[in-house]
Amino acid sequence: MTTTTSPLRIALIGTGFMGRMHTQAWRTAPRFFDLPLAPEPALLVGRRPDATAESAARWGWNEHSVDWREAISRDDIDAVDICTPGDTHAEIALAALAAGKHVLCEKPLANTVAQAQEMTDAASRASGIAMCGFSYRRTPALALARELIADGRVGEIRHVRAQYLQDWLSDPDSPHTWRLDRDRAGSGALGDIGAHSIDTAQWLTGQDIAAVSATVRTFVTSRPRRSAVEGLGGVAADTSDRLPVSVDDAAAFTARFAGGALGVFEATRMATGRRNANRIEINGDRGSIAFDFERMNELEVYDAAADAAQGFRRVQVTEARHPYAGAWWPAGHGLGYEHLFTHQAVDFVRAVAGEIPPSPSFADALQVQRVLAAVEQSAAHDSIFTPVAAAAADPEGISS
């Protein structure tokens, strides 16, 4: 970051959990990575004036506003970083792209395929780059997995099994949030965390999902109003005043990949004891990889080549030769969740500078959106289920 590095002036829209995470990323990236442009925290946009001012001061943003259109209209903003709920993504991103801004948009790209399509079309015409925030692509272990797969070490892929298991809704009296409101969030576990699994699976394998057979479930249909509650994971004092839950608690589907692999996916926020088990395993004819975000610095790698000592290796993906890891600490000194966002900021800046293509592109994110839509459509058709009682009645049995 010499004095000759041009700035990349950023407007961040959204002051929640994700806004804070992105702020840390923008500030940290240039200190640990050599970047072609110098990201500058120019403008923070929130909804409430006082809270936004306080956030801007605390997080170190130069200016703040409660009008996201200011980020679009000002000439001294180069890039717009969208960290708002999904129902607002399309409007902001379309305006930003039309104004020639570079855009980083949190996932899921939109709440409908139609919106995602429109955003992707706009991105293809835009002068700025467009990238979607599937941040798990920036986990060093998963980036290494992708390299190994691309190098042929897994061979022809047959199985993809992806689970994203959380448990923060396991308690039926944990409070309501906007994430449980279909109008705001689009869907529940499916879009919030299942979308990550879908993107990761397609990105790692290089194969699109072609078809799905799905089911969704809402186990707890109402939740206490949040008012009496403090902090994520807190429990409401008055659990009788409840709001309806209009999204899924869990989704499960089998999938056919374009290249022939068989996929099994499950996303839930009710897997008691699993805090953030974003897991994926891929089996090919030459090897396998397995990952669990609860141990994010590790990748398990299996090589089918003959050897008396075959077995899954626990690779600590913290070495200088591993993706992203060289910029940080010595081997074995692990990274945390926040570093995914630093890596995302790094890659965004490099994409703006033309060094690498934006990944995931809006087109990639549209493909995720299509899969989400197919899952919901499939799940709406109860006819995909075969009753066991009916099978019992069939005189031909399994030979039919």
Place this chain on the structure above:
Amino acid sequence: MTTTTSPLRIALIGTGFMGRMHTQAWRTAPRFFDLPLAPEPALLVGRRPDATAESAARWGWNEHSVDWREAISRDDIDAVDICTPGDTHAEIALAALAAGKHVLCEKPLANTVAQAQEMTDAASRASGIAMCGFSYRRTPALALARELIADGRVGEIRHVRAQYLQDWLSDPDSPHTWRLDRDRAGSGALGDIGAHSIDTAQWLTGQDIAAVSATVRTFVTSRPRRSAVEGLGGVAADTSDRLPVSVDDAAAFTARFAGGALGVFEATRMATGRRNANRIEINGDRGSIAFDFERMNELEVYDAAADAAQGFRRVQVTEARHPYAGAWWPAGHGLGYEHLFTHQAVDFVRAVAGEIPPSPSFADALQVQRVLAAVEQSAAHDSIFTPVAAAAADPEGISS
């Protein structure tokens, strides 16, 4: 085993892998457990005279035969243990039950629901007991899991995820076996190992599977003839002389349990690097259990009760207070696969003596057979899949 213990004279039909395992069980059970009857290895039945004679001598069976009907017709046989391929189960078991013998039949109970139904009907009328060999019920860790669930420590069950992952067919040139022939084996991974997952899931939860949505896959459609191959897992010298594979390599399905739980099942013999990963996890509102047969002496148990140190416990199910474990070695000195069969022999003898009901009963095994049939019927209907491209074309997107 005092001199006053009455004998239970057993005829074993089948001299393969399972026959050997059952033999070891019959011989070991009375040495480590106090049994109400003394199992006696009376008659071994095989197909080829010489090999059967040799097996009888080596394994310690009093007599041998190549005619299974001898086991039925002789008055000095009390119980018939059926370890033959699935297509022969019904005929033998029906004859044995009609002759008043006690019957232990390997899984799956039959190759069709109709046969399984007929066997179950016969069992309900028979004077002898009838039990099916889903041996994993005798894993101490799973038996403990069932006790914990029955005691309410998991609470209301929401999720069941079961995977049975093997890799012995991962190499496309591993040789053909009767297990790949639909006429003999009924189905592939589904019936061979998926059946275990189905039985375990229903037994642990106390809930039947009510409906399924399934897909199956055969990745390698022909295999080298076994002739040039020695030993399980060997590779054929001449891989061009191939026989067709008429069963599935893998099966995956979602399931609805009668009590409301959402199930996700996968069975495959192509999960490179997974030797015998018979896994199940169950999540309820009060806790969870998780198991992997590759670490068969361990059960993971999660308790949702508030505590600063919540987490899955790795329980070594080797203590005197744990199911079956008290008969063996001190804590921490684990058991192996064969001990499941010893426990099964123990429970069979106790069921014959009326101390406990046979488990699984033929009715339990019939229910498994129904689920297998429903899976195959569902998988035959490609219409359960929703193409992603179609979803993309839908202007309404996921809000439809």
Place this chain on the structure above:
Amino acid sequence: MTTTTSPLRIALIGTGFMGRMHTQAWRTAPRFFDLPLAPEPALLVGRRPDATAESAARWGWNEHSVDWREAISRDDIDAVDICTPGDTHAEIALAALAAGKHVLCEKPLANTVAQAQEMTDAASRASGIAMCGFSYRRTPALALARELIADGRVGEIRHVRAQYLQDWLSDPDSPHTWRLDRDRAGSGALGDIGAHSIDTAQWLTGQDIAAVSATVRTFVTSRPRRSAVEGLGGVAADTSDRLPVSVDDAAAFTARFAGGALGVFEATRMATGRRNANRIEINGDRGSIAFDFERMNELEVYDAAADAAQGFRRVQVTEARHPYAGAWWPAGHGLGYEHLFTHQAVDFVRAVAGEIPPSPSFADALQVQRVLAAVEQSAAHDSIFTPVAAAAADPEGISS
């Protein structure tokens, strides 16, 4: 086991935990392994007539006696298997060797170096073979570790760290046993379990331990009399009637190996939560191996050769190509503690037939005994400890 196989007529002395284990081994070995001689359970020797008769009947021994000298004097006994407490080993083994019997003696070989030396001298002159029961050498995973080390995959060995952690004495009111009486047991955790670590370490590395610096500790100096207690691990009802503990609860020592490796050893029966964690890790300049008996079917193997995916591999040592494993079940269907003894029986029979040398020989076991003696002598000298307060008083500090 054809009719032409000569018998090996065995007398087993001792009817406790180990006697039962050896019985199962003698009976199982010829059913799963092709042996050059047919082990025959000829004579069981115990202390009390009734109990010995009952054990002989239950376990399947042809004859029984309460006089171990009968095993020596009878011509129709070929081998003597000694499973008594350590203070009786020397007398029995010397008599048996003098009488031309083959001898398998449980570990530790004796309670003193002098006895062990005498036994070793006798073995060198005897016509029969002599082998000591360090059964962990028969763990397939450790046997594989030895092969890998012998093949150079670990390279020059620098570190050996061995822990044997149990917790069955963790409760200060768990009852007294003969294992806590120095006259019977020789020593406590040191000789009971630490001896295994010593033998395993020397056997795996091919290096003797040359010198030790040791400390031992008895945390609980008296224990309730066992009379009111039922079952191993039970707790006495009356905890005020106590017997003194005259052996160590724990021992720890550093060691220099003859070949230059640095050893760190710890043995304890007070490691709360560790049931039978017999662990060893060996680091060399080319790789490492790590093992924990609580997961006895696994070996962790690290290869230092350059690769983007370096890491410890979890090898399931259950494949046909692995030591002993080929005689049993398909890959992934693990073995248990008892199978070590079956393997030991197999190797003993093969050693009797001259196919392989006895391992461990009495000379190997004598070397273990020497290390145990050196540990106790070192631990008796408090002068090996440097007080921290004294170091603080030294003006030169660590540069001195």
Place this chain on the structure above:
Amino acid sequence: MTTTTSPLRIALIGTGFMGRMHTQAWRTAPRFFDLPLAPEPALLVGRRPDATAESAARWGWNEHSVDWREAISRDDIDAVDICTPGDTHAEIALAALAAGKHVLCEKPLANTVAQAQEMTDAASRASGIAMCGFSYRRTPALALARELIADGRVGEIRHVRAQYLQDWLSDPDSPHTWRLDRDRAGSGALGDIGAHSIDTAQWLTGQDIAAVSATVRTFVTSRPRRSAVEGLGGVAADTSDRLPVSVDDAAAFTARFAGGALGVFEATRMATGRRNANRIEINGDRGSIAFDFERMNELEVYDAAADAAQGFRRVQVTEARHPYAGAWWPAGHGLGYEHLFTHQAVDFVRAVAGEIPPSPSFADALQVQRVLAAVEQSAAHDSIFTPVAAAAADPEGISS
């Protein structure tokens, strides 16, 4: 961080790995934690003007200098953060304390006990606070462990086993660094990483180490000059131009704690395959805790209270109720190595404000230094070792 928060103006001395880490901590702490003072990155001190200027610009320090005395003499500096090699700590810290500055000094506190004593004496007289950088105290999992121990959940402590295993010196041709020079580094693995184990053990147990019996080892006595090498972990192109290694590669010792616990410690940089395995396990009569920094977000906790499902729990120490964790992300979204330093910065600021005592104090760090000195003194006396051959010659054997 409102405008009324007073600043804490910091001078950082040292621009290496640790300097960078501390910078990130000072910048991140006030964004995620509510601090009583606002740390301000005022002055960066390095050795070379250009490099220091570049670091200051990149890392965001207001000013820079090559004279550390400037940090002492300026009135507008409140705190001095010492990140230089150990041989310089005393001079800088003494000057800073004399000038009334608050001091944070990297570990080990000094290279000799005498220096550490002088620094501790100075700290006791100083107006500023003094704290030493044993950063692992700030691992949430270890902080939770300390709380659990303090709450009595481990009970009376009997065993402490601590290993700190790295492998970056495993290759004999990995290059020389100042860390291998006794004059600069004081000692090798012992002071670099063993010091962490000592501090952690004393802090967790609340017990000082009273005496030690130790051995150290240097396996590779010379290393290639670093000149041809790039990056940590790189390998020299010319390995014949070598510099001597004057520190230990590994150290091992047994220890007596003041409260009676038995300690076993090992520190090495030659444990091939172990990148940063900073491990500690503590066993008491009521429970145990176990930790491995390679999985820094996890703590294993064992509770000896009777339950059918006893076992070590894998606690993900990422919940709002866990130490430090509430300031960050939702449960299961782990932290990395750098966050230890952020937590250290937070606690330093709070200690300056008088909210909590500095931890570790210089007195705590002096106690670590004393143990290090005792280890080196003990290791210098070869007489602590008992030759095994001598034990063999003793006719009394282990009964002596």
